[in-house]
Amino acid sequence: MEKRVTFSSWTIGILFAVPQLLLIFTFFYWPAGQAVYWSLTLQQPWGGGNIWVGLDNFRSILANADYWNSITASLVFAGISTGLAMFIALVLAALTDRQLAGSRLYRVVLIWPYGIAAPALALAFRFILAPEAGFLSVVNRMWPGIWDPGLDGADAMASIIVAFSWKYVGYNFIFFLAAFQAIPRSLIEAAAMDGSGVIRRFWDIQFPLITPTIFFLLVINITESFQDSFGIVDIMTSGGPANATNLMVYKIYSDGFKGLDYSGAAAQSIILMLLIILLTIFQFRFIERRVHYG
């Protein structure tokens, strides 16, 4: 889409973009380029020059079983939590969009999780899901040891998925609600007059009209599950037990800043960037086709 009427003084036009350009050069492009450079060299932690090693960093990372484990964990986490958060939010938004008594109250409250910091949520859920205190302690009293995210990798993974999905249900709910509300009432009323039922109307009218939002949220949720998960992992599991929840972004942090392996962390960042870009392209290529732009 383009404007027909524009301003001719193009020096002024460029001047308006200068602050943004300076910022993204300094804090985006330069560091991104630096990451590529570091990933190809062996970087001494506290200065002292670096040695060109080509793809050696990538070779040693990809030969490491821990790294593959972290990729698998990230994909499992991304798949399950995105699926849960989108499905639940879609159901809730579709239902609150029906004009029933009380739907306003539901709408107000269901948005709340959006405002909560992932780490704050993580601490709350760490308490709620703690094996010895909180609520699952009751279960543990009945069947000792059945639930222990501190020792059992699957339990730990389940904990971080619950915390992440819970926040993103709130986030997705806002977008779904906005999408449903943007559908003209008259369209649905006309269909109702023609005698189509609620479920029919949902599939034939509302669902096709919100597919752009579904697609948008899918891309955002998957991308965020690779990044926004950091705080949750750090507070709830610190990557444990036995690396079961050592997601890619957490591993970059712990290898880079705790292990002082800058080159290894840079190479991991590059792989994570490529993975996110690939996933995004894949979604645009195969899923966007089914999206219906009004």
Place this chain on the structure above:
Amino acid sequence: MVERTPFLNFFTHLILFIGFVFCIAPFLIVAIAASHNLKDVNDVPMSLLPGSDFWVNIKTAWVTADLGPKLLNSFIVAGGVAAGKVIISALTAFSIVYFRFPGRMFMFWLIFITLMLPLEVRIVPTYAVVANVLSPYQAILDLTGLSWLIEKVSGVQVSLNLGLLNSYPGLILPLVATATGTFLYRQFFLTLPDELTEAARMDGAGPLRFFIDVLLPLSRNNMAALGTIMFLWAWNQYLWPLLITTDQSHAMAVTELKQLIPNVGGTPEWHIAMAGTLIIMLPPLLVVVLMQRWIVRGLIATEK
């Protein structure tokens, strides 16, 4: 709606009610746990009736984690990020939509690629840049031979150095450097009719005038939505402030949560931890409650 669907209505209410309970339960549990004493909070099962120690725990958490200054820092950083995004994004979107200049599309893509790669994945080199924010420019001078030239001519050795670790600009600027807001404004500007620009030009208004007197007032909804969303996003940042604030004077509230986790094997002071969590949760929750209508409205406007 015209028809009667008692069965479906019942199910709608049932599912919404379950969703409501799941949504609100963590808040309630945090608040209730924050009101218990050490013994009650560790009871199996924990009592769901509020205890009597709420204010004592709040005070302890406040003092232990030194939350006063940290909340202030969070407000400064979140406010700074929101203001920065609202202003800079508007300027950029104006430039992209309302001008034709060589390289405009290249610039467009240059800016929008930043949406794909958030701070977390380039965290290590970004940290290095913030440690000396002029290092990219020093490197350019070195690579182009300019610093050698300057040294030859003037005898001054160029070494640009400006560290932003443990500073507000260091916390704020890297968070402002993405295109989220620009995209929102662009979508909105594109929906405005060309007649608007024509009329303004007919009245003799230049680009600056048009921007200030026409575009900005029309963008109020977008600004409110963007400002709110960015405030929440910045308030909730964790990894970035965790890294670049090594001294406590610039630490933000959310990063303090880690101090509140009871140590394994230590006294399980969950009541204090939950009191702190409640304090840190509250400001963004208030913002959401107050700005709810604006957030949804701002999003609907961009869908058109």
